[in-house]
Amino acid sequence: MALDVELAEIRDFLAAQEPFADLPQEALTRLVPRLTVEYHRRGTAIMTPGRDSVHLYVVRSGAVDMRDAIGTLVDRGEVGDCFGSTTLLGGNPSTFSVVAIEDTLTLAMGAATFAELCNDHREFGEFFDAQRTRRMAGAVAAKQASASGGAILKTRMSELARKAPITVSVRANVREAAQVMSDAGVSSLLVMDGERLAGIITDRDLRNRVLAAGRDGTTPLADVMSANPVTARADGLAFEAMLEMVARNIHHLPLMDGDQVIGVVTTTDLMRLEQANPVYIAGDIAKQKDSAGVAAAAARLPRVVESLVAQDASAADMGRIVTSVGDAVERRLIALAEERLGAPPVPYCWVTLGSRARMEQALAADQDNALIIDDAAQPADLDYFAQFAELVTGWLVEAGYPRCPGDVMATNPKWRITLREWKHVFGEWLNAPVPDAILRASIFFDMRPVAGDAQLYAELDDLVRSQAPSSKRFLSHLAGAAVANEPPVGFFRGFVLEKEGEHAHTLDIKRGGVGAVVDLARVHALALGLPARNTDERIAGAVAAKVMGAARGADLRDAFEFISYVRMSHQAAQVKAGTPPDNHISPDELSSFDKRHLREAFGIVRSAQSTLGTVYGTGKLG
Numbered sequence: 001m002a003l004d005v006e007l008a009e010i011r012d013f014l015a016a017q018e019p020f021a022d023l024p025q026e027a028l029t030r031l032v033p034r035l036t037v038e039y040h041r042r043g044t045a046i047m048t049p050g051r052d053s054v055h056l057y058v059v060r061s062g063a064v065d066m067r068d069a070i071g072t073l074v075d076r077g078e079v080g081d082c083f084g085s086t087t088l089l090g091g092n093p094s095t096f097s098v099v100a101i102e103d104t105l106t107l108a109m110g111a112a113t114f115a116e117l118c119n120d121h122r123e124f125g126e127f128f129d130a131q132r133t134r135r136m137a138g139a140v141a142a143k144q145a146s147a148s149g150g151a152i153l154k155t156r157m158s159e160l161a162r163k164a165p166i167t168v169s170v171r172a173n174v175r176e177a178a179q180v181m182s183d184a185g186v187s188s189l190l191v192m193d194g195e196r197l198a199g200i201i202t203d204r205d206l207r208n209r210v211l212a213a214g215r216d217g218t219t220p221l222a223d224v225m226s227a228n229p230v231t232a233r234a235d236g237l238a239f240e241a242m243l244e245m246v247a248r249n250i251h252h253l254p255l256m257d258g259d260q261v262i263g264v265v266t267t268t269d270l271m272r273l274e275q276a277n278p279v280y281i282a283g284d285i286a287k288q289k290d291s292a293g294v295a296a297a298a299a300r301l302p303r304v305v306e307s308l309v310a311q312d313a314s315a316a317d318m319g320r321i322v323t324s325v326g327d328a329v330e331r332r333l334i335a336l337a338e339e340r341l342g343a344p345p346v347p348y349c350w351v352t353l354g355s356r357a358r359m360e361q362a363l364a365a366d367q368d369n370a371l372i373i374d375d376a377a378q379p380a381d382l383d384y385f386a387q388f389a390e391l392v393t394g395w396l397v398e399a400g401y402p403r404c405p406g407d408v409m410a411t412n413p414k415w416r417i418t419l420r421e422w423k424h425v426f427g428e429w430l431n432a433p434v435p436d437a438i439l440r441a442s443i444f445f446d447m448r449p450v451a452g453d454a455q456l457y458a459e460l461d462d463l464v465r466s467q468a469p470s471s472k473r474f475l476s477h478l479a480g481a482a483v484a485n486e487p488p489v490g491f492f493r494g495f496v497l498e499k500e501g502e503h504a505h506t507l508d509i510k511r512g513g514v515g516a517v518v519d520l521a522r523v524h525a526l527a528l529g530l531p532a533r534n535t536d537e538r539i540a541g542a543v544a545a546k547v548m549g550a551a552r553g554a555d556l557r558d559a560f561e562f563i564s565y566v567r568m569s570h571q572a573a574q575v576k577a578g579t580p581p582d583n584h585i586s587p588d589e590l591s592s593f594d595k596r597h598l599r600e601a602f603g604i605v606r607s608a609q610s611t612l613g614t615v616y617g618t619g620k621l622g
Helices: 002-015 025-034 085-090 111-120 122-144 174-184 203-211 238-248 267-275 278-287 291-298 301-310 315-341 379-398 419-431 435-445 454-470 472-484 510-528 535-544 550-577 592-617
Strands: 036-040 045-047 055-061 064-067 073-077 097-100 104-110 167-169 188-193 196-202 252-257 260-266 348-353 369-373 416-418 447-452
Touching (some): 002 025, 025 104, 025 111, 055 085, 055 111, 085 111, 085 122, 111 122, 167 174, 174 203, 188 260, 196 203, 260 267, 278 291, 315 550, 348 454, 369 379, 369 447, 379 416, 416 419, 419 472, 435 510, 447 454, 454 472, 472 510, 472 592, 510 550, 510 592, 535 550, 550 592
Parallel strands (some): 167 188
Antiparallel strands (some): 188 196, 252 260, 348 369, 348 447
């Protein structure tokens, strides 16, 4: 009888907590005997990163702290709170630690019981899905955090001090100092009084304060040096140092670690850092006089991506930066082609397709482009555009953008046609779709103008946006292709790897990862007639139109960001190792954190695909 009373107390306790409050009374009554009461002394680890966990825990009394794999506090659980669901839903091992911060009692529920409740009671499962959404968002934030916490031009000053400082005694004269500078090949000397920094002497000081002033080499250095110079802290930011040097019109900044001098940073050092800024690269590209100069400037892009991964940049930001540099390359080469061939005979619009059109380009991207030519073009005019396309695409190869293996380029006469012909092509895709043709044509529904008369593109876009929502067969075929592009994770949550060929035993993170989300978002955007090309914006548009739930949309956007970030990290590591970047990742190079959250991200994508397939099985989006 006492046991019955205790079980009733536990049942009543659960009935007052989320999400158990939503369970029917009979479900709670059946549940309670299947729970185990566990006692955890203060300081005891209940869950540990890297170790399997097979229970959902409910805090009956006491409190716990939940921390991620790097020790950051992510949540605090008090009476009535649950933990462990993210591991049960996403798979072991755990990526979180849970430690009792007070003597704590928990109610432990086995994995089979938890799965049964999620399956039988939708609200119960949705509660823990929301918890998983928060965890995926946290994973994205953790991947974006940098070791230094800085962004481009926020490099720590200590990273710029590559050489030991060259010094001279305060008791030396000008001739001795000049000889030291000449021997060391430096433009400045730190003047030391024992271990103390007394001043700095630069080549400009020697010109202005010695030669121009008529002094000779026996002049004491102390008379012409800059005494008590402005210094910078080793842990300071390069951006702050640049502002200081500009404000004071100085070109050399001694670098201090406490009272110790560890080097000198010059404006040249900071300019080298600035050259890694994509804005600088894009501006440099626009100044080039020939294709070789454009190619040389564009060659700095992989190192920029490497730097961005190591710093505070999201995959979305990196995609926009890589895209912007690519646009700058293409626009400059188009201008150079016009200079060589002369003005075009009729207006045209050079459009980019695929990831560049979506502002999501990564490294290892080939060319995807086309030409829309004004309807006034005569047959003779088309010869100009054939030569034009050959020049631009050939120069793009020189600049690091290989030809498209599928020949989706302006050099292909099929994709170098008048606006009238483009409207006819898109009309066939929309109104008389053939599944295989739609699969090959999907890249053309991610199109963006880069150079020329953007109005030509706008007319074509208006046609697509007005007709696509009512083209049910087209949308059904497109959705079918999107659903068929399955994420590379198996039924038992193992990664599906390439079985043979050059990339055997690797994971294609582009095709079934990034590409799967892109395909989903494209279907929704076309069905709604949205102007958006960017995947994140397309998902947001679907949520705003209420054809996708807010929670599902947030999940999908976080999953896309995480998968894209892992891809960029992989490519940055390849750049650092001196190997060509690609989209094929060996599971061995992934951390347990990445493996765990990639599986979860792929699960989110698969769930969204399932919903899309169901929607289009009924022939309508809703």
